[in-house]
Amino acid sequence: MSRTFLITGASKGIGLALAHRLARKGHTVVGLARGAAPAFPGTLIPVDLADGRATGDVLADLCTRLRVDGVVNNVGLVRPQPLGAVDLATLDEVMRVNLHPALQTVQALLPGMRERGWGRIVNISSLTVLGSVERTAYAAAKAALVSFSRGWALELATTGITVNAVSPGPTETELFRANNPPGGEGERRYLAGVPMGRFATPDEIAAAIAFLLSEEAGFITGQTLHVDGGASIGKTAF
Numbered sequence: 001m002s003r004t005f006l007i008t009g010a011s012k013g014i015g016l017a018l019a020h021r022l023a024r025k026g027h028t029v030v031g032l033a034r035g036a037a038p039a040f041p042g043t044l045i046p047v048d049l050a051d052g053r054a055t056g057d058v059l060a061d062l063c064t065r066l067r068v069d070g071v072v073n074n075v076g077l078v079r080p081q082p083l084g085a086v087d088l089a090t091l092d093e094v095m096r097v098n099l100h101p102a103l104q105t106v107q108a109l110l111p112g113m114r115e116r117g118w119g120r121i122v123n124i125s126s127l128t129v130l131g132s133v134e135r136t137a138y139a140a141a142k143a144a145l146v147s148f149s150r151g152w153a154l155e156l157a158t159t160g161i162t163v164n165a166v167s168p169g170p171t172e173t174e175l176f177r178a179n180n181p182p183g184g185e186g187e188r189r190y191l192a193g194v195p196m197g198r199f200a201t202p203d204e205i206a207a208a209i210a211f212l213l214s215e216e217a218g219f220i221t222g223q224t225l226h227v228d229g230g231a232s233i234g235k236t237a238f
Contacts (some may be wrong), residue, residue, distance in 0.1 A: 003213075004029075009076060009104060014209075016031075016208040021210050023042055052100055056104060060108065071121055077219045079137055080134040086137065114161070123145040124165070127232060166205065166225050195231065196230055
């Protein structure tokens, strides 16, 4: 059955890979992003998701025109800082960009999903919530998305709407590479913690998200799926 899904942060990385995967399965894809994406497989609406008013206006318009069956809250912002240098302005910015659009999109789409008795919400978290250096703000924001998922799943458990989180490990995206250039200390540190010894591709993360959006995942809610090459379970013995 064809559905309509909304993806935030859809112009690159995991969001763009997911858009292509969903489109290949015959679904309608709507993306929200600040940047452009050549040959986006659906409708990409330009909006700065850090701007709450602009985001609200776009969502209000969407709800008058489309029946959206699910949302993937993928937009993210990383501002690496060592503990002694974390400033409140940066903390607020990271929390706002990672959390406010997630809440706004779900609140806007929830009435329609409730009315139809079917919906999917997937929040994109991060392996960093288990501990990572220089990620005070980012890890806190991503941990909050896990908390959102669990609380919302309980509230919506009898409505036909599921809520889950996907927690990617290190993934070959522009955002990751901006903070961890090839051959750098960050790359070596992350690879050392992944038992499979490599980074994920965006499409591998997209595959897990797509499953949680599917009809087959209807009895899964309130869960966090780690897609991380084993990084969340520890290092290999050798």
